[in-house]
Every structure is written in C-alpha cells, then in structure tokens.
Amino acid sequence: MKVVKELHITTMTNIRIDKLAKKAKESRELALASSTSDQPLLTGTNSTTCRHICFINANLPEELQEDRRWSxxxxxxxxxxxxSFPDPWAIPDLELxxxxxxxxxxxxxxxxxxxxxxxxxxxxxxWQLGLWHSNFSSTAITLIAHFLASDPDDDAQSATAVRWTCNELIDGLLSFLYQDLDATNLAHAYQSHFILQLFAHAHLWPCIRCPDIPGLGTNAMKKHAVRGVLSLCxxxxxxxxxxxxxxx
Incomplete structure (x- = not known):
C-alpha cells in the first residue's frame, strides 16, 4: 500500500512511533527479568494483608527443574x-x-x-500464558511501527498519513489480514505480512522445542491447530x- 504524504513533513511521527516500540520492548524485558529473579516477588495492594507470593522457577518440583525441563x-x-485452544484468552482452570x-x-x-x-x-x-498474550501486543506494535516508519525516501511520515494508513488497514474489509493487503481475495486471509511475522515471532519461536506429547496430539497441533493463535494475532x-x- 502506498502511503500518501503531505508537503510539510516533520520528524515527530518517527519519534512517536519509536517511543511506542521502545516502551513495548522495555515492558517485555522487565517481565523477562522478573522471571529470572532469585527471590519470590511480592505483589498486591498497599495493605500487607493483601500481599501474595508470585512463585519463581526455583519453587517448581525438582523433576521439572532438572535439565531445565520446565523452560x-x-x-x-x-x-x-x-x-490450539478455541479461546486462548479464557482457558478454564480444569482444562489447564x-x-x-x-x-x-x-x-x-x-x-x-x-x-x-x-x-x-x-x-x-x-503467568507464562499471560506473558505469551502480552508478547503478541508488544511484537505487533513493533512490526507496525517499523512498517509505518519505513520509507523509500528516508523521510518521516506526517501524522495525517499515519492516521490515514491505520484507518485504511482496520476499517471496512480489514485489509491488514490479507496478503498484499488485498481484501478481495479471501483465499489469502490471515496471510498478511503483519499476521505471518507476528505468528512466527510470538508463537512459533517460543514453541520451537515442543516435544511430541501423544496425549495432547502435539504433532497434529503443529500442522493444523492454530485457531487461537490466529485470533490472538x-x-x-x-x-x-x-x-x-x-x-x-
């Protein structure tokens, strides 16, 4: 999609986009840092009676810590x-x-x-599922920020052009879902650059070491069961x- 530019262009657009991407990256790094802490984290309200312990990997059974089996x-x-879950936002406790x-x-x-x-x-x-959810959002912001900031003339886009592009992508036919942003070809749904890159970075990469678990049918999941992931993307x-x- 060719983004229309205005005559008067400033660098404010790239600055704002960079801040969004930087903020997303910092929040992800903070979450990862907290997971490697040697001490349990105490969270909750200001009242000491409402505080609760967030477990760390050292609290896991020894069998799961051995050879880093957990991670x-x-x-x-x-x-x-x-x-593969139909609704990855609300997985019932019993199912989990x-x-x-x-x-x-x-x-x-x-x-x-x-x-x-x-x-x-x-x-x-x-907790890991929550981090997995949040990584979709932070990675998506980074991908879109790069898309909006990239320009063959190395110029920053105007705020009007950014708004126009975002509206074109999400309004009406949701062209951001389709290959080449062409919503007229339904066979190319969920094959856009945004969806495929997000799918690869936020899901496939964390799952790369998934072993074969016959009880869950993981081999079949690797080929076909991506409904929940696509909805997250x-x-x-x-x-x-x-x-x-x-x-x-």
Missing part, C-alpha cells in the same frame, strides 16, 4: 497447546490442569506432584493499529 520442554508444549498433568506425566513418568490453582506449577503456567494487530492511530 525447554514444558513451556513450549504448553504454548503449543494454548495456541488436565493439560499440565498430561505434559508432565509424559515428560516425567513418575511425576506425582499436585497441579492445581495456588500451586507453583499452575501459577507459573498461568488478528486482535493484537487490530488493537495496535487503533492505539497508534490515537497517538496522532
């Missing part, structure tokens, strides 16, 4: 499964507990630790375009 095998499998038990007993045959809300394994799994791109549009 190398458990989490990739969990995210692969979550991406069942999936975690299947994964853990497949990886550790004699695993017998409890998996339920409030326990380290369950709480760290839900579409929502993240749409919301990111809307947020950037509001900045100008």
């Amino acid at each position: 190398k095998q458990m989490l990739p499998t969990l995210l692969m499964w979550a991406g 507990m069942t999936a975690l038990r299947i994964i853990m007993t497949s990886l550790v045959s004699d695993f017998n630790s409890h998996v339920c809300p409030g326990m380290p394994t369950f709480m760290l799994a839900t 579409a929502a993240a791109v749409h919301n990111s375009l809307s947020v950037i549009d509001l900045q100008f």
